[in-house]
Amino acid sequence: MSRETLIDLLYLFSATTFILALKGLGSPKHARQGNGIAAFGMLVAIVATFFKYVDGHALHHVWLILLAMFIGVIIAVPTARFVKMTAMPQLVAIFNGVGGGAAALVSITEFVHIKATHPATYVTLEVLLGVLIGTVSFSGSAIAFAKLQELMTGRPVTYPGQQVLNGIFGAGALALIVTILVTNSSALLWVLLALAFILGVAFVLPIGGADVPVLISLLNAFTGLAVAASGFTLGSNLLIVAGTLVGASGILLTRMMSKAMGRSLSNVLFSAFGSNITATGDGNREDGRTVRSGSPEDAGVLMNYASRVVIIPGYGLAVAQAQHVVRELAEQLEAKGIEVFFAIHPVAGRMPGHMNVLLAEANVPYEQLLELDEANSELQTADVALVVGANDTVNPAAKDDKDSPIYGMPIISADLAENVLFLKRSMRPGFAGIENELLYNPKTMLIFGDAKDTLTKILATVKGA
Amino acid sequence: MGNVLLQYATVLILTIFVGTEIIAKVPSILHTPLMSGSNAIHGVILVGSMLILGSANTNLEEVLGFLAVLLATLNVVGGFVVTDRMLEMFKTKPKAAVKKTDEVAQ
Numbered sequence: 001m002s003r004e005t006l007i008d009l010l011y012l013f014s015a016t017t018f019i020l021a022l023k024g025l026g027s028p029k030h031a032r033q034g035n036g037i038a039a040f041g042m043l044v045a046i047v048a049t050f051f052k053y054v055d056g057h058a059l060h061h062v063w064l065i066l067l068a069m070f071i072g073v074i075i076a077v078p079t080a081r082f083v084k085m086t087a088m089p090q091l092v093a094i095f096n097g098v099g100g101g102a103a104a105l106v107s108i109t110e111f112v113h114i115k116a117t118h119p120a121t122y123v124t125l126e127v128l129l130g131v132l133i134g135t136v137s138f139s140g141s142a143i144a145f146a147k148l149q150e151l152m153t154g155r156p157v158t159y160p161g162q163q164v165l166n167g168i169f170g171a172g173a174l175a176l177i178v179t180i181l182v183t184n185s186s187a188l189l190w191v192l193l194a195l196a197f198i199l200g201v202a203f204v205l206p207i208g209g210a211d212v213p214v215l216i217s218l219l220n221a222f223t224g225l226a227v228a229a230s231g232f233t234l235g236s237n238l239l240i241v242a243g244t245l246v247g248a249s250g251i252l253l254t255r256m257m258s259k260a261m262g263r264s265l266s267n268v269l270f271s272a273f274g275s276n277i278t279a280t281g282d283g284n285r286e287d288g289r290t291v292r293s294g295s296p297e298d299a300g301v302l303m304n305y306a307s308r309v310v311i312i313p314g315y316g317l318a319v320a321q322a323q324h325v326v327r328e329l330a331e332q333l334e335a336k337g338i339e340v341f342f343a344i345h346p347v348a349g350r351m352p353g354h355m356n357v358l359l360a361e362a363n364v365p366y367e368q369l370l371e372l373d374e375a376n377s378e379l380q381t382a383d384v385a386l387v388v389g390a391n392d393t394v395n396p397a398a399k400d401d402k403d404s405p406i407y408g409m410p411i412i413s414a415d416l417a418e419n420v421l422f423l424k425r426s427m428r429p430g431f432a433g434i435e436n437e438l439l440y441n442p443k444t445m446l447i448f449g450d451a452k453d454t455l456t457k458i459l460a461t462v463k464g465a
Numbered sequence: 466m467g468n469v470l471l472q473y474a475t476v477l478i479l480t481i482f483v484g485t486e487i488i489a490k491v492p493s494i495l496h497t498p499l500m501s502g503s504n505a506i507h508g509v510i511l512v513g514s515m516l517i518l519g520s521a522n523t524n525l526e527e528v529l530g531f532l533a534v535l536l537a538t539l540n541v542v543g544g545f546v547v548t549d550r551m552l553e554m555f556k557t558k559p560k561a562a563v564k565k566t567d568e569v570a571q
Contacts (some may be wrong), residue, residue, distance in 0.1 A: 072538025
């Protein structure tokens with residue numbers, strides 16, 4: 001067997017492990033094993049590549065390659081090991097961005113490398129698409145990172161003529177690609193690179209913090225597609241398979257997330273959602289209805305008499321660092337023979353599935369975590385729904401109020417339960433900036449204060465009874 | 466040349482279908498590990514980056530290639546490590562009477 005065939009066989013093995021890893025994610029039981037297999041497959045591919053011949057001779061600059069890898073490992077391992085789970089979305093954004101950047105660099109370098117040989121038009125097209133998509137992913141991820149890390153405002157950034165300007169950037173990039181295809185000019189390639197960079201920034205600026213779960217999965221898909229484009233250029237089936245898998249996964253998740261918000265993808269990306277705040281946040285309403293508030297002790301007593309409690313956590317729970325207290329409360333209730341579930345909305349948190357990870361970190365067993373539909377059927381027979389740090393995802397306006405900006409979003413129907421306990425810091429509205437009808441429901445008792453404090457007091461009452 | 470392109474296109478199309486089928490089966494509680502795991506998988510661009518740096522002829526190509534290998538390594542190593550750390554946390558219900566006494570963490 002020739003050297004090339006052997007290497008290609010090893011690449012085929014790697015591609016298979018990637019598919020197995022994604023398959024392993026079908027259940028929490030096999031997921032970790034799958035990830036390990038893919039990491040091994042990746043290692044095999046990397047080692048095999050050292051033995052590959054390019055343009056008829058062995059790889060140059062092996063020491064330079066090893067040095068770059070060494071620096072990468074030194075930075076990546078501690079970062080990945082010690083980052084907080086609440087900061088996971090930023091971390092995924094940044095790893096995604098560097099991947100997109102690498103794909104763009106590969107495409108640019110390949111263009112410089114093969115330009116002299118007058119490549120076929122389709123080869124140039126693949127290169128240019130790789131540059132465009134990879135760079136947009138890189139700069140878009142950088143802005144998403146800045147928003148999530150709160151280096152800049154999480155609210156949509158808008159300015160007059162934004163949509164038109166973004167349209168011009170997009171059209172300009174496509175026109176440039178056509179021009180480069182015709183003229184084969186490498187000077188214009190740098191212009192395309194700059195324009196793609198600006199496009200990525202301009203595209204992400206108007207997207208608000210609550211829509212970031214959709215954005216992150218879309219950027220992930222972009223990087224996947226950029227990698228697949230590089231695979232075409234370099235003639236590598238491995239890169240095409242891996243890139244396409246990621247592209248497909250990113251696009252599918254993007255669609256699921258926009259569906260979970262009851263909005264179309266274009267609405268998420270282009271409407272600067274959350275820039276209009278309509279709620280007053282002072283608890284006084286024109287129709288004179290008021291909220292009912294209670295103490296944590298009232299809440300504890302109420303839960304003691306329940307036989308089924310559903311906890312509805314939102315991102316506010318993680319901000320208050322209250323995951324561990326809430327887990328302890330759940331354990332305490334269970335010890336008294338009370339059934340406890342967690343109802344998780346698909347867009348709770350800052351990336352798809354984020355809330356599940358935060359609760360898993362606090363040792364909540366995953367059998368207790370319910371998806372939207374299961375949660376709503378459990379809620380029908382629940383005595384208490386405990387809303388902690390969530391707001392828009394339990395707002396009945398999504399079902400009843402046709403004029404509401406969140407109308408059509410599937411929600412967790414907390415109002416189905418016998419009693420609703422709503423833990424809130426203040427009357428301030430959620431991300432969507434709208435009033436929550438559930439707060440004025442006669443079933444609802446509001447408990448003001450920091451989520452962690454309040455939960456600790458509730459826990460004390462439950463323990464004492 | 467045209468045949469090679471067709472072969473790549475075949476792989477692309479089939480992978481789209483395989484990917485969509487598998488990923489649709491991932492439950493929503495694992496969506497974050499799915500994202501970071503697939504994130505690690507697109508780090509395979511490291512292979513491409515190695516080939517680019519390994520065949521660089523000019524200083525410009527060397528610099529770009531070096532950066533590409535560095536960024537791709539960050540992507541692949543960070544991606545797998547963080548995914549592993551996350552998946553380790555997903556646990557099933559403990560068998561009765563496991564550390565009932567542990568205090569509120571932090």
